[in-house]
Amino acid sequence: MNSKVLKLISPIPPSVNHYLGYRTVKKGGKYLAVSYKKPEAVKYQKNFKEYIIRESLIQHWDKVEDKFRHVYYDCVFYFPRIDMDANNYFKCMLDAVTDAETVWSDDTQCRERVQGLYYDSKNPRVEITITVADNVGIFDNEEQSDNFEDRCKHCSRYKRNCKLLRQAKEGRIQEEITDFICSKYKESKE
Template sequence: MRLNLTLPLPVSINVLYINQYVWDARIRKRVPTGKRILSKEGEKVKKQIIVAASNQIKTQEWDYEFTKVHYLYMDTLIYFNRKGRDDNNIYKLNNDALEKIVYDNDSRVLTRTQRILYDKKNPRVELTFTPVEYIGIFDNEETYIEFLENCKTCSRYKRNCSILKAATEGYVQDEIDEGNCFKYKQTKINE
């Protein structure tokens, strides 16, 4: 499973949000509310990203449902319009715009900048989404299946083992070390 997108270059986080102000009649001044709202430029680019991603995803096989429970790598090739831009400042708008289109929640997206280039005529980001290899605390599917097969012979397994569930969700636990569960108890034959 793989998804490739070419999208408009997001605006920097530095200009993405503006502070929201309200009029304070007591001091006859506008004062900040502490809230930040998306700037007009941010709204414009976000819409462009949404349209471009929506159109491109239609032509590729992508399993949105998979993203609800799995992590993804987002490898990024950035074409800035000028030198001096910071790659970390563009991800907020980009990741928020792609939420509910490419993936369910951007908390499951592992962002990796692979390269930065400069293109004054066509600034853009090229994204490649791929599933991560690991499952929870397990390095890959093979080690997960090996652990799971052992779990199936444990008396805790039939009762929906909380240790297995937490390990699959990525929780590090004292009960598991180097692939061994210290709470393992062999199932009795009559169980």
């Protein structure tokens, strides 16, 4: 898998409080609240998306296509003020990364982590480091996943597209698998 690192620098994105706006529309005689992206969010995402696409090419980043493979999104925030909450700034950023279509398939793959909070009123920014997580589904690493699947290949369920194996690779906890041993294993007759 990709052992490379993608490093990005973002301006401080719009917070979740300034990401979406709401307006009322009349539909079928009823009034409904409809959300829309605010102009500052649209502008930020367009610019950051273009930057991500360029940097992915320059840094030779390989997109993580497997939607069950997770990616660490480590951020160091340099806020202009001390009253800002880092957790409010991920949504707009991550949506821009997903829209770039060069880093991951979906932001459900993302494990966002705040690695530092500093205050720099002259140059506010977010320094981002993206790396692929070692684990594969419920397995601690690719080797553990491969070893589990190698054993599965001798099971009668394997050729029928074993649901337990598939869900283990998706990261689903199942009572049939304990300590990486499947209780439904049955030696294939072949």
